[in-house]
Amino acid sequence: MKKLIKTIEYIKWKNLMLVASILVLASCTTDDAEEIQTDLDVINDETLLNARMLKTDEVINISSTGQGRKKADFELKLKGELTPPTIDDLPLQATSVSQKGKFLAISYNYAGAVYAGAIDLVTEELEVTSQLLAYADINELEFYANSLYFVGGSDRLEKPAFAAKIDFDSGKGQFKSGGTVFEEVGSFTANSVTEFGGVIYVTTGDDMSTGGGIYRFNSSMNLDNYEAIEDARWVEGSGSKIYCVSGDPSTISVFDRNNLEIKEKIEHSAKTLPESKQTIDIDDKKIFVAGGEQGVLVYDMDGKLISNLKFDDNSITNAVSAEKGRLFISNGEGGVYVATYDDDDVEIIGKLELGNNESVNHILLHDDYLYVASGLGGVKMIEIDD
Template identity: 30%
Template sequence: MKKNIYLFSFLTLFLFACCDNNDNNANDNQPVNNVTINNDVTELGKRIDFTTSGVISIENTSVTGKSAATASTSFPLVQIGEIKPPVDSQGRTLQASHVAVNGNYAYVSYIMRGDAYSGAIDVIDVSDPYKPKLVTSALIANTDITSLTYSNGNLILGGAADIDKLQSVPNPAIVINMQLSSGLLTDKYTTNYLESRVTTDVASNATSYFAVTGDNGSLFKLNASGKAVEGKTPMADLRSIALNGDKIVTLSGTKGVNIYSQSTLALQKSFTVSADVSGAKRTMDFDGTKLLIAEGYKGLGVYDSNSGSKLQTIAIATAGEDNVTNAVAVNDGYAFVANGALGLNVYKTGTQLNLLGTLGIAGSTNYVKSSGDYIYVASGTGGLKIIKMEKPSTTFASCTLFGIYNQGANLILNSNEVKSYSGATAINSAIVNSGAVLTHCGSISILNGLTLNSGSTFNMRGTLAQGKYLPLSSTELIINNNALLQIEGSVVIWGDLRLNNGAKINFIGNDSSITIYGKVIKSGTVTITGTYKDTENKLK
């Protein structure tokens, strides 16, 4: 049965079927319960692509003329890797659909685009901030996994099963509650079948988990301990669900926003939003009492969740085709908006959302999630991009004495000039000329080259990320004769480090580190002092 064609009887069934993969009911041994787990980290590591890793820029196309070419930002970003999508047992490439995060683990769900059904789950370890690891992966035959969320040591999965191939399955829409072991996937899970063609989104609190289904769908509440459906309320064309305080918020493509009590599912408030095309995945997120909603071809809508009034509309520049707002995520004062072929826009939150620019990443952006220091971007069949926000360290008290950098995208210190800056800085390049002293306290990213000319000094306190991963881009950090790079913190060089005769590097303290992904090129006598961790063993 095709995903977009379902018999009316499947949309009007009022059956709740629940099965455990260890019981003996008629749904056992069906492929929907066939989870194939791969824990071979060597094999899984082949799916991690670092060729596009390195510092990425934010481009603000709303700024024109000379200022557009010279603008810097206070939002340094590094793409630390890309996870290529899994291939199922039939050799078909899947597509990322959703991301959930708990601690150092990111959980990614996958679907099969088109009429076929096939799903997967990846678990990515980001405990090493610049080296993500794919630690386990599971293929789920004949089942799309559309969404997922972490819940008290379990993974709640929403999706759709192929009822043509799984003939004993009563309905396509499913919810799977999978037990985790130290955060990793297991083959212990319970499946609930809900009346509808697809479960579009899931959410959870301490005692319950919730699911929404599309078409003539419903909001379902399930007991976390008994795994049974406790209640439901019908609502057509549900796309997304979010929990906020003691409330459940649902988004319908045709019926707008509805707000319910978590305990009773009683409707408390509803308000209309822009109508959307049928069947498209959309998300929403909260910024305090503001509700940000991806509204497809209408762009992003910002609403007061208490009154329902619309506060702001951010339209798509050129709506149509693949130019569409698919998803939104809010984290630590920033909003990230996935606009399909137009890329990922970044906004500073506040009274109004203010555009910082568009991330310089390749491919269409279909989904975005941000948690902690990371942004996770699903890019069609291109996989999942993992981007790290380089946040300023708060451990250097004297940093507050320095001003914020605002001198343009290309930092140049003239001979014998002395400058000190703090905070978060993102620039295109930096040159410190003879005798000049540059101090930066916080976090700084440099998209292209960094050059310290003869007799200059760069005091780096905090974090420095520079360049692009080779071989796609030959960026360099160059230290010339009698120039000194002082490091108190962490330095990541994605390209090459060129140490010319007389170059000096000094590490301060006991916890400083340097990571070099390219080559180290030494010419003549080079002096390296202090205690440091060389993560790639390149300086020896």
């Protein structure tokens, strides 16, 4: 167990990189940014889009792994599967999912040297109503009001990493052509975005010398703050603080949400691969960390390790999603596991029998649904029935 490091001084890069971030903001109206917006394509042909959706009502079993004593007190039903789109005949892979109200958004990128991606907009009835195609990898996305914020990378930009937003008509369920704003950020790609208190927080990976760290935008995508962080992987908000996990060094940086003043750093014991996905989630005064080879690391809000879930099949945990005492765990090619938690304990129930060997990139637990993004396998929409 590693100790909590308190009272951290401002990183010496702060003033230098804040100036750099202002320059980045100024560069966002360049021809490069305009080019990527010109190349965007919005498709609203629902017949065409829904040809990729398969609706079903299939029970998903949870197999015991022998690691826990509890049994599930709920049933899982596969309600829909959406296969990924293509762009210029390039097969895209599902990277992330966001859900708000009656809409679900799914992001895609291309696993190769070419930058290509897409976003699907899906209703709660599992109807695909709109799609955005872009010459950009889209790694993560987040709803706020009638806009969708998304991040990734594109060779159309001088600095590949970007943060962007597109407006949509919530009545029609369609993206608005021309309602897109792109902002360049530092590093080679942006890997996570979250909205918290009406403010947009974005992380970019790699080292601080290339602009890696956390960026704070208002809802109009005007940059108002930046803090350099080494190898930033994911960002979440809770209470008055913003939490950002780094892969190397293995830390969670805790910031004041109002000004990105760093308050403390929590050392974690995750072992992840370079440039790999690593998410965190916060619920019930617990911080759940995708720990790579270390499985799932669970900390209290003071940084004390209270549980470590490891898996007998040597799975690599890349994403976690927790809500209302349930924790779903993405282990890449190792599949999806489920656990339960309360004030005193975190315990594995078992592994979801999803019937394929696809590598899971992301999971989202929201209300009574679980969404599983499985790369080239697309996205599975799973209902949780109590």
